[in-house]
Amino acid sequence: MSQHTPDLPPELLPLAQMPLLKRLAARFFGHGLTRLRAQHRASWLHGQADGFRSGHTAGFDYGYKEGLAEGLEEGRQVLLIRDSRSTEHPAPQVDDLLFDDWRLPLTAELKKRIKADVGRLLPAHAQPSAAQWKMIFSDTPSTSVVAGAGAGKSTTLVLRIVLLSHYLGFELDSMTVVTFTRESRKDFIQKLIEVFALWGRTVSLKEARDLVRTFHSRILPMVRSLPGFERLQAFETLSHRAEADDDAQGNPFDLRINDAQRQQLNACYHNLYQRDVRFRELIQPLSRHALQLKELERDHPDVQKRVAVTELAAQRDEELCDAVEDLWFRAGAWPIKGIEPKRQRFEINGSIFHCHGYAPSLDAWVMLGFDPREDARLSRPGAKLSIRAEWAVKRTLFQAFCRKPLIWLESYDASKRVVASMAGDASAGPGFDYKVKGELGSAPLLDCFVAAAGFIENLGLDVSDAVGRMSFAQDDPDRYFFEALSRYWRAFEDHLLDQSPPIMTYNRMFALFSEHTPENFKLLGDALLRPLSHLMIDEFQDVSPQIVSWLRASLREVRSRGPALHVGRGAQRSSLLCVGDDWQSIYGWRGSSPSYFMAFNKQFPSPTTTRVMLTDNYRSHQHIIDAAEHIVRAAAAIPGKKAKASGMPRSLSPVNVLDRDDEGLALRVEEHYRKGDSILMLYRKISDKLLIEKHIQLTVNVDSSLPYDARRLRQMTYHSAKGLQADAVFLLGDCQHLSSSPYKNQVYRMAGLGQDGDAEPYDTAQKDEVLRLAYVGITRAVQHCYWYVDGQDGQAANGPKASDRVAADKPFFADHRRVRKG
Template structure:
């Protein structure tokens, strides 16, 4: 039995590899099948009585014992083997864990020590973006080669050659000796910036040996250009450097004279003329206007515009229909007003008084039209037509039966604002404004209102469908103070958009107007006219371009045009110095950025005797004196100079000493302008020896022309220079008449320049011992389309919804600052009482702090 189990077990093990899984299940290798066979055999023998009972019992007992021993032995062997196998596996697993732990600790320690001695060849995550960055700087990384030894030599020479009162201050020295490729100087009123700029020019030309044909100094006005040249001549003479006006004009330029050089090199553009430079006489030499920011169209310029206007009116039905709609609108007395609006309450309260003088007012206007030869008009009755407005009697000058409209005559702009009614008590212009207001408030029928002698007849013909020639009419764009003839109105709006760096047609596409807003028609017509006008000018012989078109052709966006420029044209701006930088518009900024970019792309370099010099920019300005926003300039470009002119190294300098005014004049002016957004850390300090210690407050007076005349005479008698300033030319005309005897005396005594009358804008850059301000600096209107243009041009500074209106509110404060700081010693400010219907617009006088010692108020 024992051998059977063993042999069976062995057979099973030996044959296991020869049988599939089903065979292994029929003949299990654990010996159980042998036991079953033995039991079956025992049962069979017993059933057939084939064995002896006693023998069977004895054999059974003997076999049981033998089998038990054999099974025990076999079970021991199998159990030992199974226990060994399981113990071995468990020991292997536990030993492996211990080994891993010990091996990791040992390996980590060894690797850590080795890692201290070995550098990672690829530290950190390996980047998949391997493209190098783009250098956006407009300048090379360089320093002007002014060594310490050269600096000392410059300082010694200036100390020796200039008188004590002209010795530079420390901030001025920083400007003169700047080594940075980009420098901007915040130079307050009277800071001596022009003289300092001349000394910087001296360093470039004399000590660094930079040729004049590599230098461009940019000034803003024609007068300031020649004033700067005269200063250069005087200073250079002290260093025995040859210089005269002709030579100075080659490198002291205005932006507008400089851009002409960009057209002179091209065979197809040679001889091109600037529209703004065209003289009124075609046979005369073209000349640069004093200030292109304040250009008035002359006869020749208007003739070109009118010829294009005529062509387009005849050739374009769409344009013609738009113009006819504008003509109809322009002849109406105005949009109806709401009598319930509280804004009109104070004016309505005087309607009875206005009614009493209305016949006289109507007849006075009619007399002017008759004298000018424009009254009566065909098809219009000449008898005064009485009507009732809120129960009071007013008059129209006539009635056009075919148009079923009253005709009311206004005052033509050519008439002086001196005609009066009520025995001289009331200006005719004021009386006319009041009666027009009442018509708009209380009369709902059709009224034709004419305010221009030349345009009235043409407008009547257009209304009657009898267009014999292109309509000439006036239109008042939203935000303008008064109507302007249609061509100047087109020119003004287009120039504003282009000064902001916008294309006229594209900008108009980006605007939106309410359905009933007539400006929608105006700008649609302008969008058709302006591209046609540019084409018309380009077809002339020689070609004519507006300055804005010229700047746009070489702006930072015109890379291809810039790339074609000869290096000789570009190299003139290797070293560029710009004065009055705060008056730059987006168009000139874009052009300047384009030029500097192209210079850098070409790697232009000048090797001076002291070392290499690359293109650079020095900008001088004062954001407190930015006063041409209404023409499209913005102080933003100066306030954010480093973002518009990125540089590896940029230097900001504050020049705060004022060598013109006494301290109270400075403080009074700053108290007005400090409420605006501006460059921080500024405060002017009196620096002239004669002004230090003077403390004379700015005097505030109610408008009193006789007192003004007396004070002007007093200062003139004392031998002082006097300036009388106002925002309004009509106000200056009034004051001029009052000062006629004094002005005549000054001319007779050959001191005509001792008394000057000019606008606040015109006074910029000038000075006088005593300055008289007549009238407030007040924002006069709001402009929806200009607000939209500001947004399109990216001139919104703090996310404000009406950015242009906000900018204009700040500009009136800056205008007052400019006016006050013209004074050396005495400043008088004559103010009218605030108007009752001022619409809440900002005005400079509202910022006067009467509690401050630098103001003294005599208005009580």
């Protein structure tokens, strides 16, 4: 650093800067004055200046160094603080988890003790596998268990309850085990009582029934706890006879309308029809469309065959009209009130035919048909054809060539329904059947309303809101159907609540306690929520969006109440364990979806979760397993699934795929029955069941005479067979998605189901579901499986079938069909 010299007056300049003589004189005189102790002002000033200068220089040097060091250090500290602090102010994150972060208190010593007790108390064949122990010992708040067919999940689930109750001290009234059907509930209750008895604990039938429930029997007490709803009845279980058990129904989704339910449906229809002008306007085109004779294409084989006799048929038409009217008159079915009995001439291909009357309220002409209960051999005097055959020719010609509004009454009963409806009978409904596009058959209009509303609500949607978001072509009668449904369904719910005691559908109950209405949970006492603290749900792949919303809302409320819900109890906090198999999801047609099980962690967010794969199959041999999995593997599924046969080794029999042969099928059934095998006969259509019963009537009669537990032959639909098994399984009919459903595709998209951009998400889901249905059917077999398929299905001959997945080159299939799809 350079020397710094301050600016000084000349008299104060340092000696070194003065002329030599002055410098010498100054030193000489200064020295003398000093010795004389005299004061020399200039010298003092020079000394002061020297001191100032040297002090300033030294101070500057020291201060610079110290200041530089301190400044650098302070600068570093300031920079460090500024770099570590965010200039943003983020809000706290939202805790959207359904469970607290906790674990079951399972120590290594306790697990060892439980395993020892199970080894001592259960037989060797019932000892859990490593995967089953993982399910039993899961200590996380949520657990999903992928359990394939025959995985032995029931015993494992019972042992889970033994762990919670017997070893951890959880009260049974803090738990709920959910099953879907009456039969599965009954079986599980019995198994629970038996296993607990092995541990020296008596569980009463009431305790077991309170623990093992259906979803519907859990929601009903919630709604009944609300003021004014103490005696509420469920529409689905409504009956003229007293029900001993509110949850005794087998499957609330599978609704077949009984007399008590129809009485309520018809009464609401009658009242709404009288007071709602728009509803009346909507019913008219629906009834005309439904009752109108359905058209036939002119190149249809029946038309081509009968058009040649048009002129001959016209010549005898008035006599035919007389003969048919006589039959209706003798049956007391003609004339019909509301229909004017007058003949109307129609020209068909240049020939004149006649109808029987005119219905002013429907603005349509009326033709009387040949009632199927009449003798088919009846004929007019001198006629070569029977009345029925003549009528069939006329009907075909009108279907092909008549374009006027024409109602063809097929039977005396059909006429009674029309009469009652037109007369405004309060006990009568609309009086006609309707077929929604995509459904396989027609049904009474109000039954169609119930089915469509049920599907929409199972998807977690409101009927009126969903209808308002639908769109149809201008000339599509479904446009009128769904507008009428919207008006009717709101009126029907109000009508049910006005009854004494009030009535409500189960879907409406679930909607009251869904994620859309969390405030309603504040009306519930702790006693109603505590049983939902530890939920164990079987067949979870069959849940609907409506049920999922209720489950999530319930679990969220249980968590929000916190320790107050569990004061003084052994069971604390909450947990969810779900057992399912996405390959066995076969109820999509009623609104269920496997997507909630497949995306379990996303749908039921938890701090930690456990995934268990139960791949051992204790029911079937490996060929049965491999054949079923080969069929279903083309469907979307949870990855990594591959089952293996467990238990005692057995001989391998391929799945036999055969052409439809009712006599051959009957011979095989009798053969297995004589051998003492249990038999399951599964069918898709009731007509197949009735046809086959004719061939195996002797076996059916023998078996039905035995006590129920000793019977070895059971006949049911594919869908009804879940959870069952038999030594030999006979499958009648292919598994095929037969028709597209425009309205279901629309509401599927509204519910957020299916892939983005898929215009037909419901149809896509159903194409996977038919593969899963075949999987369910095949995996009922313990040893033998025979699959009889028709060569062609008239309803959808070219559509994909599950049997298309049969691989003749695989050892687990034996394809005996004469003609196979190339």
